[in-house]
Amino acid sequence: MEKKECIRQLLEEALPLVDFDSDFLFSELDSLGVTTILMLLSEKYNIKLESTDATPKNFKTLDSIVNMVERKLVEG
Amino acid sequence: MTLEDYLRQNAKQWPDKAAVICGDQQCTYAELDQRVDERAKTLHAECGQIVCLRAICSIDFLITYFALHRLGAIVAPLERDMPEETFNQISAELKKQNCPDDIADVLYTTGTTGQSKGVMISHSTIVADAENLIDGQGFSHELVFVINGPLNHIGSLSKVYPVILLGGTIIMVDGLKDLNNFFKAFDYPASRMATFLVPASIRIIIQLAAERLSSLSDKIEFIETGAAAISQADMKSLCQLLPNTRLYNTYASTETGIISTYNYNDGKCVAGCLGKPMKNSQIVITEEGLIACKGKTLMSGYVGDSKKTAAILSDGVVYTSDLGMIDECGMLHLTGRKGDVINVGGFKVAPTEVEDAALSFPDIQDCVCISVDHVITGKALKLMVVMKDSKELNRKALALYLKSKLEAYKVPLIYEITDKIERTFNGKINRKYYINSGHSDCS
Numbered sequence: 076m077e078k079k080e081c082i083r084q085l086l087e088e089a090l091p092l093v094d095f096d097s098d099f100l101f102s103e104l105d106s107l108g109v110t111t112i113l114m115l116l117s118e119k120y121n122i123k124l125e126s127t128d129a130t131p132k133n134f135k136t137l138d139s140i141v142n143m144v145e146r147k148l149v150e151g
Numbered sequence: 152m153t154l155e156d157y158l159r160q161n162a163k164q165w166p167d168k169a170a171v172i173c174g175d176q177q178c179t180y181a182e183l184d185q186r187v188d189e190r191a192k193t194l195h196a197e198c199g200q201i202v203c204l205r206a207i208c209s210i211d212f213l214i215t216y217f218a219l220h221r222l223g224a225i226v227a228p229l230e231r232d233m234p235e236e237t238f239n240q241i242s243a244e245l246k247k248q249n250c251p252d253d254i255a256d257v258l259y260t261t262g263t264t265g266q267s268k269g270v271m272i273s274h275s276t277i278v279a280d281a282e283n284l285i286d287g288q289g290f291s292h293e294l295v296f297v298i299n300g301p302l303n304h305i306g307s308l309s310k311v312y313p314v315i316l317l318g319g320t321i322i323m324v325d326g327l328k329d330l331n332n333f334f335k336a337f338d339y340p341a342s343r344m345a346t347f348l349v350p351a352s353i354r355i356i357i358q359l360a361a362e363r364l365s366s367l368s369d370k371i372e373f374i375e376t377g378a379a380a381i382s383q384a385d386m387k388s389l390c391q392l393l394p395n396t397r398l399y400n401t402y403a404s405t406e407t408g409i410i411s412t413y414n415y416n417d418g419k420c421v422a423g424c425l426g427k428p429m430k431n432s433q434i435v436i437t438e439e440g441l442i443a444c445k446g447k448t449l450m451s452g453y454v455g456d457s458k459k460t461a462a463i464l465s466d467g468v469v470y471t472s473d474l475g476m477i478d479e480c481g482m483l484h485l486t487g488r489k490g491d492v493i494n495v496g497g498f499k500v501a502p503t504e505v506e507d508a509a510l511s512f513p514d515i516q517d518c519v520c521i522s523v524d525h526v527i528t529g530k531a532l533k534l535m536v537v538m539k540d541s542k543e544l545n546r547k548a549l550a551l552y553l554k555s556k557l558e559a560y561k562v563p564l565i566y567e568i569t570d571k572i573e574r575t576f577n578g579k580i581n582r583k584y585y586i587n588s589g590h591s592d593c594s
Contacts, residue, residue, distance in 0.1 A: 091550035092562055105559070106327035107496065110355045110527055126330035126360035 079141045085115055086140075101134040109134065116140070122147035153255070153274040154281070154315055155220050159184055161318035170315070172339070173210045173323040180318060183214070190218035198223030201245040201257055201454075203238065205231045206303035208325040213302075213311065220274070225250055227257040227269065228303035230558050245269070248455040257454050258305060260405040260499070269454035270405040279447035280409045281312035283429035287412045288373055288399055290345075292317045297336045297346040299324040305405045306378050306497065310347055327352050330360055337367050345373045350381035351496030351528040357388050358527070365392040373397035375412070378497030379529060380485070383422035390416045400425055402483055407469045408448025410434060411483050425475075425483045434475075434483055435468070441489065442475040443468050491582055493520075496528035498560040505563065506580070508556040509534060512549055514542045517572045520563060521585045532563035535585075537571055544568055 076084075083095050089111050090104075097103050104112070112134070113124040124147065133143045152160075161168070162184035170183040178186065194215070196202050202219050206212060206228040219226045227245055229238060245257065250271055257269040284290050290313040298321055300307035314321050322336045327348075337344060344367075348356070353376060356364050373396060374389070381400060389398055398416040402425035403409040411434065413426030428434050432446035449469050452460035463470050474487040493500045502520035509518045517537040525531035538544055546566045553562045573584040 087547070089564070091547055091564065091566070092554055092559065101328075104328060106330075106352065106355060107527055109328050109330075110359060113359060114526070124359075126334070126356075126363060129328075129330050129359070131329065 078144070079137065082116070082141055082144065083137060085119060086112055086137075089115060095137045098136055100136050100140075101131040104134065112140065116144055120144055120148060152278065153220065154277050154312055155187070155217050157316045157318075158187065158217060161315070165318050168318055169320045170318075171210050171213060171321045171323065173208065176210050178210055183210075183217075186214050187217040187221060190214050191221045194218055194222060194224075196222050196224035199225065199250065199252075201225045201227055201248060201250065203227045203229050203242045203245065205229055205233070205238070206301050206308075207231050208302070208323050210323070213321075213323075216302075220255055225254050225257060225271075227259070228308065229259065230301065230303055232559055234555060234557075241269075245454065250454060251451055254451060256308075258303065258308070258405045268456065268459060271451040271454050272405075272408075273451050276408055276448055276450070277312050278316070279431040280309050281316045283409045283431050283448060284309070284313040285317065287409075287426075287429040288345075288375060288397070290314065290317060290319065291343065292319055293341070293343050294372065295320040295322060295339055295341040295344045297322045297324055297333070297344065299327055299333060299336075299352070300347065300349065304378075304497075305403060305408075306347060306349065309403070309409055310375075327355055330356070334360065334363055334367075337370060342370065343372045344370050345375070346371070347375045347377075349378045349497035350376055350385065351379070353381060353385050353389060354527045354529075357385060357392075361388070361392055368393050368395055371396045373399060373414075375399040375401055377401040377403055379494045380423070382529070383420065386415050386420050386422060390420055402426075402442075402473075402485065404471065406450045406463065407444040407471060408432070408446075408450070410444050410446075410448065413482065421484075423484050423486065425485055427481050427483070434477065436475060436477055437470065440474050440476070440486070441471060442473045442483070442485075443470045445469075493522040493530055493532060495522075495525075495530055495532060495560055498558075500532060500561050502532075502580075502582070505532065505534065505553070505557065505561055508553055508561075509536070509549065511556075512552050514539045514544075515549075519572045519580050519582075519585060521582075523565060525564070531565065532561070533565040533567065534563040535567050535569045535572065537569055 109129050117124045162180040166181035168180050170180045171178045253273040254271045255274045256272040259267050296314050298307050302308050324336050397414045399412045401412040410432045411426045411428045413424045435443045472489040476484050505520040516539045519535050522530045523533045573581040575581045
């Protein structure tokens with residue numbers, strides 16, 4: 076499965092109320108949502124995601140979340 | 152004296168002192184006092200009238216809150232994402248009610264029975280809570296307190312009381328979603344800062360920003376937690392990250408007010424310990440092992456419901472549903488809770504309310520809402536559903552449907568299809584079965 080769909084499935088499972096197609100994803104999330112996303116993605120892709128990554132820019136859309144993961148994977 | 156009288160007094164004594172900061176907005180005591188007076192002129196609220204307000208994280212909310220009090224009106228701060236229908240319903244119901252003199256606020260809470268109840272808080276209770284916190288935790292005029300939680304709950308709202316009473320400074324942060332924003336609040340040029348974090352928020356910070364928190368070790372004078380049980384692992388982590396900070400676990404509820412507090416950064420770090428009663432409070436344990444509270448911080452009753460009031464408040468004692476004991480040093484220990492209410496990250500949810508809402512969703516035949524372990528909130532809600540004629544469940548549609556009926560924290564995170572719901576002989580859901588069978592771990 077493509078990475079984006081894989082991430083979508085993972086996050087939709089954990090956060091059923093969130094519309095991951097939204098262009099204003101950050102405003103849809105609460106602190107629990109942001110933390111859940113960071114924790115799930117750190118675990119799944121073995122990358123280090125921290126509070127500094129929880130910016131409105133990184134969480135604007137599902138694509139920006141995917142980009143953040145891609146960036147972290149490259150940084151290793 | 153009411154809190155608003157202290158505000159006026161502080162505006163005269165320290166006019167240029169920062170009172171409230173929220174984002175790039177700031178208000179000194181003189182400005183706050185003046186804006187409260189100006190707002191009061193525009194509100195047209197009458198003495199004794201109950202006014203519902205959405206508890207939005209803004210200076211404006213506080214100005215309206217104080218202004219209504221100055222007019223003698225009563226404020227009912229409500230969940231800011233509360234569905235419009237519920238907001239209007241509560242407003243209409245409250246219009247019919249009369250409160251005794253001296254009532255300042257009506258705070259909504261979920262009791263053991265599940266229905267939301269409006270708790271009447273008097274002006275003198277507000278001051279008594281403030282005095283308890285000042286005496287028990289060391290709030291001071293120099294303190295800058297970061298409020299990051301919803302102001303319709305006693306946890307965060309009660310922190311406004313001692314800070315305004317003493318002429319300290321409040322920084323309002325809109326939750327912990329943007330942790331960068333939360334930490335930015337601590338850049339404020341002050342040497343004495345403090346905050347209140349529910350256990351789920353502490354979990355979030357330990358998971359995502361432990362080093363960042365630790366770097367503030369000398370700046371954070373104390374952190375209070377409450378509203379739900381905090382795990383001993385998190386208590387210990389926080390003690391290690393902030394060795395010089397007082398870390399309080401507090402026993403409080405809307406009905407009892409702020410009762411007791413324990414600094415667990417004492418080398419012993421006792422889980423479940425909630426310390427000694429504060430100056431305006433006393434605790435007794437009933438024969439059934441339940442915690443009962445006395446003193447000036449108690450509620451005045453449930454609005455418009457003398458029957459429910461009499462069930463927990465009599466002769467100046469509030470009888471809670473919390474099980475506890477007092478040790479040989481006079482410290483209170485929480486041992487459990489009577490009733491079915493599930494505590495999700497500090498928010499209390501009655502499973503029946505969730506089930507009632509879910510049963511009105513098409514094709515759901517039966518359901519039960521239970522609690523399961525959750526890595527951040529401690530507990531999360533799970534809905535087990537029996538579908539009519541083995542139809543498929545659209546999980547997302549159900550979650551969104553529930554959100555249109557309930558506050559967001561009451562919407563379950565996890566959904567599971569099951570063949571039948573276990574009931575007792577008289578048709579009630581057999582909640583004990585779900586607790587004992589390992590389906591749920593609600594204790």
